[in-house]
Amino acid sequence: MMGRQIKKVLINNAVTILFVIICIAGIILANQPLSYILGEISSRLFRNLTLILALIIPVWAGMGMNFSIVVGAMAAEIGLIVATNFSISGVAYMVVAFLVSIPLSLFFGNLTGRLFNRTRGQEMITGMILGFFAKGIFDLVFMFLCGPVIPIKNKALLLTNGIGLITPIDLNQETKKAINNIWKVTMDKALYFLFFALIAVQIIQIVRKIVKDHEKFQWKKAYKLYASIAGLIIYTIICNCSETVLFALRFTDVPVVTGIIIAIVCVFITYLSKTKLGSDINAVGQNRSIAISMGIGADKIRIVAIMLSTLLASLGQLIFIQDIGNFATYTAHENVGTFSIAALLVGGASIKKANIGQAILGALLFHTMFIVAPLAGKNLFNNAQYGEYFRVFVCYAVIAISLALHAWKQVMAKRVAEEAEDEE
Amino acid sequence: MMENVKAKVQSFGFPRLLIMAFLLILIIMMFVLKIPVPLTLSQCIVRIGINVVLSLAMVPGIMAGTGMNFALPLGIECGLIAGMISLESNMTGVAGIVAAMLISVPMSIVVGWAYSLLVNRVKGSEMMVSTYTGFSVVAIMCIGWLILPFHNESIVWPIGDGLRTTITLEQWYDRALNKLFAFKVAGVEIPVGLILAVAVFCILMWLFMKSKTGMLMKAAGANPDFARSNGIRVDSMRTLATIMSTVLGGIGIIIYAQGFGFYQLYNAPLMMAFPAIAACLIGGATPSRISVSNVVLGTVMFQSLLAIATPVANGLIPEGNLSEVVRTIVSNGIILYALSHMQGGKR
Numbered sequence: 151m152m153g154r155q156i157k158k159v160l161i162n163n164a165v166t167i168l169f170v171i172i173c174i175a176g177i178i179l180a181n182q183p184l185s186y187i188l189g190e191i192s193s194r195l196f197r198n199l200t201l202i203l204a205l206i207i208p209v210w211a212g213m214g215m216n217f218s219i220v221v222g223a224m225a226a227e228i229g230l231i232v233a234t235n236f237s238i239s240g241v242a243y244m245v246v247a248f249l250v251s252i253p254l255s256l257f258f259g260n261l262t263g264r265l266f267n268r269t270r271g272q273e274m275i276t277g278m279i280l281g282f283f284a285k286g287i288f289d290l291v292f293m294f295l296c297g298p299v300i301p302i303k304n305k306a307l308l309l310t311n312g313i314g315l316i317t318p319i320d321l322n323q324e325t326k327k328a329i330n331n332i333w334k335v336t337m338d339k340a341l342y343f344l345f346f347a348l349i350a351v352q353i354i355q356i357v358r359k360i361v362k363d364h365e366k367f368q369w370k371k372a373y374k375l376y377a378s379i380a381g382l383i384i385y386t387i388i389c390n391c392s393e394t395v396l397f398a399l400r401f402t403d404v405p406v407v408t409g410i411i412i413a414i415v416c417v418f419i420t421y422l423s424k425t426k427l428g429s430d431i432n433a434v435g436q437n438r439s440i441a442i443s444m445g446i447g448a449d450k451i452r453i454v455a456i457m458l459s460t461l462l463a464s465l466g467q468l469i470f471i472q473d474i475g476n477f478a479t480y481t482a483h484e485n486v487g488t489f490s491i492a493a494l495l496v497g498g499a500s501i502k503k504a505n506i507g508q509a510i511l512g513a514l515l516f517h518t519m520f521i522v523a524p525l526a527g528k529n530l531f532n533n534a535q536y537g538e539y540f541r542v543f544v545c546y547a548v549i550a551i552s553l554a555l556h557a558w559k560q561v562m563a564k565r566v567a568e569e570a571e572d573e574e
Numbered sequence: 575m576m577e578n579v580k581a582k583v584q585s586f587g588f589p590r591l592l593i594m595a596f597l598l599i600l601i602i603m604m605f606v607l608k609i610p611v612p613l614t615l616s617q618c619i620v621r622i623g624i625n626v627v628l629s630l631a632m633v634p635g636i637m638a639g640t641g642m643n644f645a646l647p648l649g650i651e652c653g654l655i656a657g658m659i660s661l662e663s664n665m666t667g668v669a670g671i672v673a674a675m676l677i678s679v680p681m682s683i684v685v686g687w688a689y690s691l692l693v694n695r696v697k698g699s700e701m702m703v704s705t706y707t708g709f710s711v712v713a714i715m716c717i718g719w720l721i722l723p724f725h726n727e728s729i730v731w732p733i734g735d736g737l738r739t740t741i742t743l744e745q746w747y748d749r750a751l752n753k754l755f756a757f758k759v760a761g762v763e764i765p766v767g768l769i770l771a772v773a774v775f776c777i778l779m780w781l782f783m784k785s786k787t788g789m790l791m792k793a794a795g796a797n798p799d800f801a802r803s804n805g806i807r808v809d810s811m812r813t814l815a816t817i818m819s820t821v822l823g824g825i826g827i828i829i830y831a832q833g834f835g836f837y838q839l840y841n842a843p844l845m846m847a848f849p850a851i852a853a854c855l856i857g858g859a860t861p862s863r864i865s866v867s868n869v870v871l872g873t874v875m876f877q878s879l880l881a882i883a884t885p886v887a888n889g890l891i892p893e894g895n896l897s898e899v900v901r902t903i904v905s906n907g908i909i910l911y912a913l914s915h916m917q918g919g920k921r
Contacts, residue, residue: 265910265914268914269913269914269916271698272701272702272913272916274702275644275701275702275705275913276910276913276914278702278705279848279906279909279910279913280906280910282848282902282906283902283903283906283907283910285902286899286902286903286906286907287903289899289902290899290903293896293899294891294896294899313891531735533720533734533735535720535735536717536720539713539714539716539717539720540717542713542716543710543713543714543716543717545713546706546709546710546713547706547710547713547714549706550703550706550707550709550710553696553699553702553703553706554692554695554696554699554703554707556699557695557696557697557698557699557703558695558696560698560699561695561696561697561698
């Protein structure tokens with residue numbers, strides 16, 4: 151019985167486990183100092199996590215991976231272009247860009263949702279093609295219409311002949327990493343904060359249950375609290391024992407404000423799942439016809455899910471670009487969908503299920519692979535290209551395998567159901 | 575009267591009318607901007623010719639109900655490997671092209687068969703799975719091009735590993751099919767060899783559709799449950815269709831490369847399925863119904879649009895790649911339109 155359960159866990163998390171192995175092998179082969187790898191992982195985690203979180207809500211609604219978050223990324227870039235046009239800088243730049251991108255992303259999300267309602271069951275392929283299509287429109291507008299048709303105030307944005315925007319668009323020195331630079335702490339402190347915050351949240355929840363719901367405190371069920379405390383203790387021991395780890399942690403800065411924004415997004419998603427809207431989204435995702443018979447406007451709910459996802463994606467792309475400090479005007483949005491989706495799937499999510507934990511784990515694993523693959527390729531074959539092609543392959547393969555496994559499971563379930571019917 | 579027109583437009587599809595109108599405008603612009611017509615027309619014919627077979631690869635899949643074959647890069651990679659083998663052993667002229675095709679066929683059959691095992695297990699999600707299977711294969715073949723044992727100095731990098739990204743065919747069979755029996759009429763070059771070769775594949779496909787196997791395949795695609803109850807082996811029909819599509823992909827890329835003048839390796843095949851699919855859809859095919867005339871008509875419309883758009887766009891705005899943007903919008907727009915018109919999300 152136990153053996154079978156272990157086997158089931160292994161099969162269901164095959165992609166994640168394989169990735170852990172790839173990452174460990176990659177780290178060993180890359181042969182880089184711990185401080186370098188830790189720093190890279192941390193900055194990539196903060197940079198990409200919001201984009202990955204943006205994928206979760208449509209999964210609840212049964213629409214699969216939202217490949218059209220590309221459109222949200224474009225909304226963010228339009229916001230950035232507007233802010234650059236008015237020569238704003240610093241944090242104000244990001245605020246203006248965000249304010250511009252909100253109505254745009256909601257509008258784009260609404261249109262996307264309407265399109266998805268016409269292509270029910272094929273949302274993923276539609277989303278992907280929509281991303282390509284939107285790229286064409288984006289190119290048309292900013293490559294040819296900006297200048298002759300759309301007036302641009304900031305002439306530095308235009309190409310020398312006055313037609314089309316330059317690429318890449320650089321954020322100026324004050325604006326680059328504006329949000330990240332508001333408040334930074336070193337990672338060793340940040341991790342302490344994190345563990346204390348986790349323990350505090352657990353205790354508050356337990357106290358609330360005792361006071362509000364008059365439940366008896368159950369020592370056996372508080373395993374999350376124990377895990378947090380154990381984490382804190384282990385972390386303290388490691389820091390005190392290993393000079394290299396402590397050095398690496400102190401070497402790495404953590405952007406607190408970006409972290410808070412990500413935390414707000416996480417809280418929002420968790421909160422949403424507990425509201426009426428959240429349960430409606432889940433109901434639509436589980437069984438559309440039952441949801442409709444319960445009086446839920448399924449099509450409307452699906453549009454809302456995509457709108458929220460697009461909005462979060464545009465926020466994610468803003469965080470991403472302010473961290474990098476520039477963006478290739480016409481290609482910065484190209485791989486947003488593929489990379490985020492691959493990361494979420496690596497974290498153990500599927501087309502039908504996704505949560506915040508999987509997003510975080512996926513971001514960690516996927517981006518570790520991204521960092522170490524070229525380095526490992528260089529050390530193994532004396533050619534970084536091997537690693538670069540390998541990581542692109544892994545990215546596509548993860549999506550292909552996850553989709554195929556899911557489809558296969560569905561076909562098998564249907565066949566089993568039909569056979570059961572025949573026997574009756 | 576109005577009703578009648580409306581119904582006609584609806585059955586023909588609004589985007590197709592839009593594309594035709596756009597094509598018309600481009601042709602007028604071509605005369606306004608005084609772009610040399612014979613040259614453009616010659617380019618049109620070549621572009622149509624080299625793209626037909628790639629689009630023809632969509633026919634079996636749609637017939638058998640596996641839908642538009644987004645995994646066309648699978649066949650293309652087979653064709654490219656065959657092409658590289660033909661260059662490695664210095665095969666030249668039309669014979670070299672034919673040899674490359676012959677080498678590609680067995681490879682495509684094996685790959686197509688292996689891929690069909692996957693296709694038959696993911697019924698209902700073929701499009702998404704096939705897209706990412708195609709992408710993965712292109713990515714892994716990028717490593718393949720680095721490590722495959724090719725040694726001919728003209729096709730590998732002088733320094734470093736692997737094959738070159740672009741290999742010009744001058745030494746081997748640059749436009750050999752196009753030049754075969756070619757003649758000029760009023761300045762327009764007619765590539766008779768190319769047209770003949772393409773016609774052969776079109777006629778073979780048309781004959782196949784009329785044959786007994788073709789009929790069975792159509793029945794399997796139209797209503798799998800009904801077909802199964804009538805004793806048609808639906809899965810083997812789907813396997814056959816996938817193999818045929820892969821084989822045509824392999825042959826298609828060789829015809830494409832010889833007419834284009836070079837082989838493009840690495841990431842070049844990544845997006846090649848999309849224009850091929852778009853051409854079929856522009857010609858009036860749907861994700862569940864297709865004919866050879868759809869393919870030919872669609873390729874003629876789509877490729878002439880692109881061929882004329884290039885000089886016209888350059889005449890209007892010398893910088894930037896307007897025709898590339900037009901290609902992206904038109905090809906993905908028509909695919910989106912087709913997807914949104916599949917009834918109830920079903921094929």
